[in-house]
Amino acid sequence: xxxxxxxxxEIFDGAGVKIYRSIGQTKELTIDPILMLDEFCSDNPxxxxxxxxxxxxxxxxxxxxxxxxxxxxxxxxxxxxxxEKGQIQWMTAGRGIVHSEMPIQKDGLMRGFxxxxxxxxxxxxxxxxxxxxxxxxxxxxxxxxxxxxxxxxSFGSTYGQINTLETALDYFDITTKTGxxxxxxxxxxxxxxxxxxxxxSVNGIRLTKSSGIYLEKYSKVRLTCSRSSRFLFVGAAPLxxxxxQHGPFVMNTKDEIKKTIEDFNDxxxxxx
Numbered sequence: 001x002x003x004x005x006x007x008x009x010e011i012f013d014g015a016g017v018k019i020y021r022s023i024g025q026t027k028e029l030t031i032d033p034i035l036m037l038d039e040f041c042s043d044n045p046x047x048x049x050x051x052x053x054x055x056x057x058x059x060x061x062x063x064x065x066x067x068x069x070x071x072x073x074x075x076x077x078x079x080x081x082x083x084e085k086g087q088i089q090w091m092t093a094g095r096g097i098v099h100s101e102m103p104i105q106k107d108g109l110m111r112g113f114x115x116x117x118x119x120x121x122x123x124x125x126x127x128x129x130x131x132x133x134x135x136x137x138x139x140x141x142x143x144x145x146x147x148x149x150x151x152x153x154s155f156g157s158t159y160g161q162i163n164t165l166e167t168a169l170d171y172f173d174i175t176t177k178t179g180x181x182x183x184x185x186x187x188x189x190x191x192x193x194x195x196x197x198x199x200x201s202v203n204g205i206r207l208t209k210s211s212g213i214y215l216e217k218y219s220k221v222r223l224t225c226s227r228s229s230r231f232l233f234v235g236a237a238p239l240x241x242x243x244x245q246h247g248p249f250v251m252n253t254k255d256e257i258k259k260t261i262e263d264f265n266d267x268x269x270x271x272x
Contacts, residue, residue: 002217002218003203003205003214005205005207005211005212005213006023006025006213006214007211008020008021008025008210008212011025014050014052014053014055014101015051015052016050017048017051017052018040018042018048019038019039019040020038020039020041021036021039022037022210022211023037023192023212023214024036024037024116030243031190031192032118032238033117033167033237033239034115034118034190034192035116035117035118036114036115037192037194037212038113038114039112039113039196039210040110040112040114041111041112041196042109043107043109043110045106048069048103051071051102052100052101053102054098054100055100056098056248056249056264057091057097057098057099057248057249058094058124058251059093059119059124059249059250059251060093060116060117060250061090061091061093061116061165062089062090062115062117063088063113063114063117064089064091064101065087065088065113065173066083066084066086066087066088066111066112068108068112069103069109070082070083070104071101071104072101072102072104073100073101074100075099075100075128075130076098076099076269077097077128079130081132082104086134087136088132089101090130090131091128092119092128094119094123094124094126095124095126096128096268096270097128097269097270098270113196115171115234116250117165117167117169117236118250119166119250120239121252124251133151135149135151135161135173138151138160139159141156141158143181143183144179144180145176145180145223146175146183147174147175147177148173148174149172149173149174149175151172152165152170153168153169153170153235154170165236166239167237168189168236169234169236170191170234170235171233171234173230174230174232174233175228175230176198176200176228176229176231178226178228179224180222180223180224180225181223182221183220183222184219184220185215185218185219185221185235187219188237189236190215190216190235191214191218191221191233191234192232193212193234194212194232194234195207195229196209197209197228197229197230197231198225198228199225199227199229200225200226200229201224202221202222203218203222204222244256244257
């Protein structure tokens with residue numbers, strides 16, 4: 001298999017937030033080590049006002065990237081902050097954390113993404129932590145018809161603000177003009193391209209809004225853009241380890257999941 005098309009599915013998560021889930025909508029639609037990619041996009045407050053009240057995580061990392069709107073986040077470590085346009089909250093759940101993400105705004109457009117990235121077995125029980133990253137300061141590379149914001153990893157000799165991950169994450173937010181361009185991929189990584197505005201063709205395969213394509217065994221990707229468009233381009237190095245997921249817990253064995261549930265019920269994650 002050289003590619004897999006994934007159309008985002010509309011679902012409700014948190015306390016009733018409408019999101020569009022591509023990777024992660026089923027167990028078969030995960031891409032080691034990328035566990036999930038959600039897009040939230042609505043100017044209807046009923047779609048997002050209930051937010052994501054306190055909930056636990058263990059065993060992976062999350063990247064919440066805001067394009068529009070404001071979210072207040074806090075966690076059981078005592079961290080608090082406001083996530084605004086152009087910012088990312090990078091959270092390493094590690095051995096366990098409880099956090100919440102709640103809208104500050106009462107109306108207007110709320111738009112962004114949340115990416116879940118697995119941790120290797122050796123790091124799953126590391127100390128939880130988080131960092132806010134302002135992508136307004138992210139380096140930008142222009143290549144032909146592509147304008148590439150390098151958020152994590154590297155594009156050629158240009159490095160993003162996040163570069164210390166076990167999975168060597170590449171996370172690019174790309175805006176296109178009309179035209180055609182060739183991208184060279186790093187062969188040791190898997191890649192997912194998610195189109196969230198406009199229309200493009202990837203190696204002759206047409207993508208429309210809220211759809212993505214998983215690319216493997218490609219060293220070259222030819223993008224053809226008939227009009228201005230925007231997409232995320234995410235790549236990471238596979239861990240090649242067993243994945244056992246139970247909701248917000250991602251471990252390597254069923255026994256580890258059982259222990260995780262016991263730890264959470266015993267209050268070992270802390271509480272908000």
